[in-house]
Amino acid sequence: MSQSADNQLPSVDRNGILLPRPGRQRSVRERLLLREAQLSQAQRMAGMASWEWYFGDTTIHWSPEMYVFWGYEPDEMEVNLDSVAQSTHLDDLPILQSAINQALAGENVEMKYRRYDKFGREIFIHTIGRIIRNEQEQPVGVFGIDMNITKQQQQEAELLTLNRQLEAKNRELERRNNELNAFTYMASHDLQEPLRKIKTFNEMILAGQADNLTEQGREFFRRSVVATERMQALIRDLIAFAHLNEDVNPPQPTDLAQLLTDVTGDLRDEITQKQAVIESGPLPTLPVVGFMFRQLFENMLNNALKYSDAAKPPLIQLNYEQVTVGEDPMHQLTISDNGIGFDPVYNKRVLGLFQRLHGRTTYSGTGIGLAICQRVMQNHSGTIEAHGKPGEGATFIMRWPIR
CATH class of the missing domain: 1.20.5 (Single alpha-helices involved in coiled-coils or other helix-helix interfaces)
Incomplete structure (x- = not known):
């Protein structure tokens, strides 16, 4: 026997959400059921659960999601202030007691504390409680939301450990x-x-x-x-x-052309002796640490003069331009020479501390000069690349951010 439209049972979808009946407005009861179903679904999706506690009664009313939250079947246990206290971590009982006192005084509550679920697992809970008031605006109870923040707390503890290790380092x-x-x-x-x-x-x-x-x-x-x-x-x-490890001088506007003039003046005797030619394109004034870039120029020119080809006068060329690396605008300074060069397999090794590609009896030096140049670039958040070819010379490309 068929039922009338008014007597038909409410229909729900696969998620438990109440579906409207065709052809008429929902009743008050249907709207209430729909609201409860939507709230229940939202709580499950958000990993939350709700509860209510009315003053004058020790019983706490859990939503169905709260039982799942703590590993219980619906209505498997009686929930009251005593059972909540017994499942709370001993060290956090003062937090719970303080929140209860706040609620009884008519104040909203918020707390983080630890409790144990049905299987004895420790769970960190973030609880937010809002006071329920009657028509006379008197506090009569609390409506609360619990959120499981165990993973968040574990991550914070791990981060704290990492920070302590970093401080120690x-x-x-x-x-x-x-x-x-x-x-x-x-x-x-x-x-x-x-x-x-x-x-x-x-x-x-x-x-x-x-x-x-x-x-x-x-x-x-x-x-x-x-x-x-x-x-x-x-x-x-x-x-x-x-x-160069000491960050004592902030970058200041520095005339690179004047810096080059000063360094070539200091190296005048060797430049004259080897009949070296130094060519430079326009060099701008840039915010750099002046004494560091002076060391960079000095070591670069010294390196080019030292490893020059005895069969021809040294030719050292400097060029500056602005380039884009990825999406980042960069300063680029290129210094090249026509010296003896080196095998490309040594492109990275040549910049290392104490790295020498030639014997001390053939070429003097300590093997630190180019390492100093690399440190200068590192202190300017930049990089240096070395490219060599035997018998044809070497090229060094320095890049650092435009700020």
Whole structure:
């Protein structure tokens, strides 16, 4: 037997949402059922559950989602203030008691605390409770929402651990930096002074006592003087490299053309001796750390002069332009020469600290110059690339952000 339209049972979709009956307006009861179904669905989707507690009664009314939330079947257990307190982490009971007192005083509550579900798993809960008032605006209860924030708390704990580890590493880095500064002081004072004395005494012996020495003895002293000079150069370069770790000078507008003029003036004797030609396109004024870029120019030109081809005068070319790398505008400074070059397989190695591609007897130097240039670029958030070809020269491309 068919039922009339008014007596038909409400229809629901596969998600439990009440569907309207065709051809007529919903009744008040239907609208209430629809509202409850939508609220239930929203809670499940958001990973939340709701509850109500009315003053004068210890019973707490859970929504169906709340039972699932804590691992129970609907109505499997009686929920009241005592059962909530018993499942709360002992250390967080004062938080729960404070929230209850706030609610009884007619204040909205919000708290984060730990409770245990049916299986004894510890869950971090974020609870928001809003006071329910009667027609006389008197507080009669609380409507609350619980949210499971266990994963969030675990992530915050992991982040806190990582931050502590980072702080420890920063302290260790600061300690090592202080040791480096102490070494720099020692290298610039305590080590250089005895080296100067050794070099001076050897030179005095060669000058005043050469006739009393055999040729082999004189050769030993000459080699000792050369070794001392090499050690002094190494110490000076190490000090220069260490100073680049110190962020003491902010970038200032610096005339790169004037900087190049100053450096070529300092290298005038070697440039003249080798009949070197230095060509430069227009160099702008840019915000850089001046003393660092002076070291960069000096080491780059020194490198080009040192590794020049004896069969032809050195030609060193400098060019500046603005380029785009990806989507980032960059300064680009290119320095190339026509020297002896190097095999492309050494493009990356040549920039390393103490890296030498040629024997000390053939070319002087400590192997730190290009490492200093790379550190200058790093301190300007930039990069340096080395490209070489045997017998044709080398090209160095430096890029750093436009700010």
